[in-house]
Amino acid sequence: MEWNEFFIAALETVGMTIIATALAYLVGLPLGVLLYATGKKGLKPKPILNFAIGTIVNILRSIPCLILIIVLIPLTRGVFGRATGAWFTMIIPLFFASFAYVGRVVETSLNEVDQGVVEAAKSMGASSMQIIVKVLLREARPSLILGLALSTISILGYTAFAYDFGAGGLIARAYSIYHNYPMNYLSRPEIWVILILIVVVVQIIQEVGLILSKKTDKRRIAK
Amino acid sequence: MFSLLERRAMPEIEIRNLSKSFNGKKVLDDVSLSVEKGDVFGVLGLSGAGKSTLVRCINGLEIPDGGEILYRGETLCSATQRIAKEKRGKIAMIFQQFNLLEQRSVLGNVELALEIAKVKGKENRRQKALECLARVGLEEKAKEYPANLSGGQKQRVAIARALALEPEVILSDEATSALDPETTQSILALLKDLNKELGITIIMISHQLGVIETICNKVAILDNAHLVEQGDLSDVFLNPKTDIARSLIYADHVHTALNEHHYIRLLFNGNSDEPLIANIVQQCSILISIVYADTKVIDGKVYGQTVIKRPKEEKDREKLRKYLELHHVEFEEVKSLGME
Numbered sequence: 060m061e062w063n064e065f066f067i068a069a070l071e072t073v074g075m076t077i078i079a080t081a082l083a084y085l086v087g088l089p090l091g092v093l094l095y096a097t098g099k100k101g102l103k104p105k106p107i108l109n110f111a112i113g114t115i116v117n118i119l120r121s122i123p124c125l126i127l128i129i130v131l132i133p134l135t136r137g138v139f140g141r142a143t144g145a146w147f148t149m150i151i152p153l154f155f156a157s158f159a160y161v162g163r164v165v166e167t168s169l170n171e172v173d174q175g176v177v178e179a180a181k182s183m184g185a186s187s188m189q190i191i192v193k194v195l196l197r198e199a200r201p202s203l204i205l206g207l208a209l210s211t212i213s214i215l216g217y218t219a220f221a222y223d224f225g226a227g228g229l230i231a232r233a234y235s236i237y238h239n240y241p242m243n244y245l246s247r248p249e250i251w252v253i254l255i256l257i258v259v260v261v262q263i264i265q266e267v268g269l270i271l272s273k274k275t276d277k278r279r280i281a282k
Numbered sequence: 283m284f285s286l287l288e289r290r291a292m293p294e295i296e297i298r299n300l301s302k303s304f305n306g307k308k309v310l311d312d313v314s315l316s317v318e319k320g321d322v323f324g325v326l327g328l329s330g331a332g333k334s335t336l337v338r339c340i341n342g343l344e345i346p347d348g349g350e351i352l353y354r355g356e357t358l359c360s361a362t363q364r365i366a367k368e369k370r371g372k373i374a375m376i377f378q379q380f381n382l383l384e385q386r387s388v389l390g391n392v393e394l395a396l397e398i399a400k401v402k403g404k405e406n407r408r409q410k411a412l413e414c415l416a417r418v419g420l421e422e423k424a425k426e427y428p429a430n431l432s433g434g435q436k437q438r439v440a441i442a443r444a445l446a447l448e449p450e451v452i453l454s455d456e457a458t459s460a461l462d463p464e465t466t467q468s469i470l471a472l473l474k475d476l477n478k479e480l481g482i483t484i485i486m487i488s489h490q491l492g493v494i495e496t497i498c499n500k501v502a503i504l505d506n507a508h509l510v511e512q513g514d515l516s517d518v519f520l521n522p523k524t525d526i527a528r529s530l531i532y533a534d535h536v537h538t539a540l541n542e543h544h545y546i547r548l549l550f551n552g553n554s555d556e557p558l559i560a561n562i563v564q565q566c567s568i569l570i571s572i573v574y575a576d577t578k579v580i581d582g583k584v585y586g587q588t589v590i591k592r593p594k595e596e597k598d599r600e601k602l603r604k605y606l607e608l609h610h611v612e613f614e615e616v617k618s619l620g621m622e
Contacts, residue, residue: 173379173381173384175377175379175380175381176381176382176383176384178343178377178381179375179377179381179382179440179443180394180398181342181343182341182343182374182375183370183371183374183394183395183398183399183443184342184365184367184370184371184398184399185398189397189398193394193397193398194383194394197385197386198383198384198385200385201385275385276385277384277385277386277387277427277428277429278384278385278427278429279429
C-alpha cells in the first residue's frame with residue numbers, strides 16, 4: 060500500500076466526519092433547543108410536542124447505523140446519483156445516524172444552565188429568542204463545546220461503516236487489509252499505522268475540545 | 283390630566299385580591315395591598331407563606347389566577363392580561379442567588395439588560411452600563427467575571443443591572459439572605475440610597491426581621507397565603523395584632539426564656555428620653571428585673587421593647603400599672619408571647 064493512499068484515506072475520513080458533524084449540528088442544535096424549550100422546565104413547556112419529538116429522536120437513535128445506511132440508499136442515490144463507492148455518499152447516512160444524538164447532547168448542555176439566570180432574563184422582559192441566544196447558548200458554551208467533541212468522536216466511529224459501501228476512509232482501509240491478508244493481517248505495518256492514527260486523532264479532538272471549553276469558560280477563578 | 287394631588291394619592295403599585303394556586307394548593311389567597319411611590323415596603327413571612335409568589339406575580343414571572351396588579355392606576359397584569367413589554371423596564375428585580383450570567387463579564391451582565399430592551403448603540407449601552415456600575419461602586423470591576431467577585435459584589439452587579447433601565451420600582455426577593463450580616467448591611471444601605479436619591483420604590487421580600495426593620499417604612503405580613511397585617515413599620519412592629527405577627531416579630535428574641543413566668547412587655551415609641559426603668563425603681567420603689575431589652579433606631583426615632591418580670595406583690599403591680607399609664611407608656615402582660 061502506498062503511503063499517499065493513507066493520506067487520501069485519512070482525508071476521506073476527516074471529510075466525512077467534519078461535513079456530517081456540521082450538518083448534524085445544523086439540525087441537532089435547533090432540535091436540542093426545541094427539546095429543551097418544550098421540556099418540563101423549558102421556556103414554553105409543551106408536553107405533547109416534547110413527547111412526540113422525544114419519541115422520534117429515540118427511535119432514530121435506536122436504529123443501528125448500518126440499517127439506516129441501507130434504508131437511506133434511495134435518498135443518497137437521489138442526492139448524489141450514487142449510493143456507494145465514494146466518500147461523500149456517507150455524509151447522508153452519517154448525518155441521519157447522528158443528528159438525533161446531537162439533539163440530546165445539546166439538550167443536556169442546556170439543562171445544565173442555572174434556571175436563575177433564565178428567570179432573571181425573563182424578569183427583564185426577554186423574549187424566548189433572546190433568552191436562547193443571549194443566555195442559554197452563551198451560558199452553556201463550555202458544555203456545548205465538550206458535547207461537540209464527543210459527537211465528532213462518535214461520528215468518526217460511524218465512518219467505519221463506509222467499508223461496507225466502498226466509501227473509503229481510514230477505518231475501511233483497515234478492514235480491507237484484513238480482507239487482503241486474512242492470514243497475517245496483524246503483521247502488516249499499515250494496520251498498526253491506522254490504529255495509532257485513529258487513536259491520535261480521537262485524542263486530538265478530545266483534547267482540543269477540552270482546551271477550548273476551558274478557555275471559553277469564565278467560571279474559573281483568576282489567580 | 284391628573285392634578286398633583288391626585289397623582290400623589292395614586293399608589294405606585296396596587297395589588298387587588300390577588301390569588302394564585304399551585305397544584306390545587308393556595309399560595310396567595312385574596313391578597314390586597316398598596317405601595318406608595320418612595321416606599322420601602324417590606325413583605326415579611328415564613329418560608330412558604332407566599333412572599334416569593336407575590337413578587338413573581340408583580341413582574342410577570344407568574345400569572346395570577348385571580349385579581350390584578352396595578353401600576354400607577356393602570357392594570358399591569360392580571361389573570362387574563364400579561365405584563366406589557368414597555369412596562370417591564372419600570373419594574374426591575376434582584377434575587378437571593380444574584381442570577382448573574384457567569385459567562386459574561388460584569389459589564390456584559392449590566393449590558394444584557396440594555397440589549398434585551400433593544401437599547402440602540404453598542405457604545406451607548408457600554409456607557410450606560412458603566413454609569414450603573416459606578417452607581418453601585420463597582421466601576422473598576424467592569425472587566426471581571428462573576429466567579430471572581432464576592433457575594434456582596436455580585437449583588438451589587440445585580441443591582442446595577444436592575445438600574446440599567448431606570449426602573450421606578452425594584453423588587454427584592456430575599457436579596458440579602460445569602461449574604462453575611464456585614465455585607466447585608468452594606469447592600470441595605472445601597473438600596474436605601476437608591477430609594478432616597480433616585481426615588482425608587484422598593485419592595486423587599488424577606489424572612490429576616492432585621493432586614494425589614496433596617497430599611498422599610500411599611501410592612502405587610504404574609505402567613506399561609508393570607509395577608510394578615512399591613513401598615514407603617516412602627517405600628518405593625520410595636521403593636522402586632524395577630525398571633526403570627528407576634529411570633530414573627532418576637533419569636534427569635536424571646537422564645538425559650540418566657541414560657542413559665544409572667545412578664546410585662548413595655549413598648550417604647552421614641553417620644554420619651556427619660557430613663558424609664560430607673561424612674562420606676564426610684565419613684566415606685568419596685569425592684570425591676572429586666573428579662574430582655576431591645577431598642578432600635580427606625581427612621582431616626584428610637585423604638586423598642588423591654589420585657590420585665592411581673593412584680594410578685596399585687597400592690598407593686600398596681601403601682602407599676604398606674605405609673606405606666608400616667609406616663610403614657612404602652613405595656614402588656616404576657617404569659618408566653620403566643621408561642622405555646
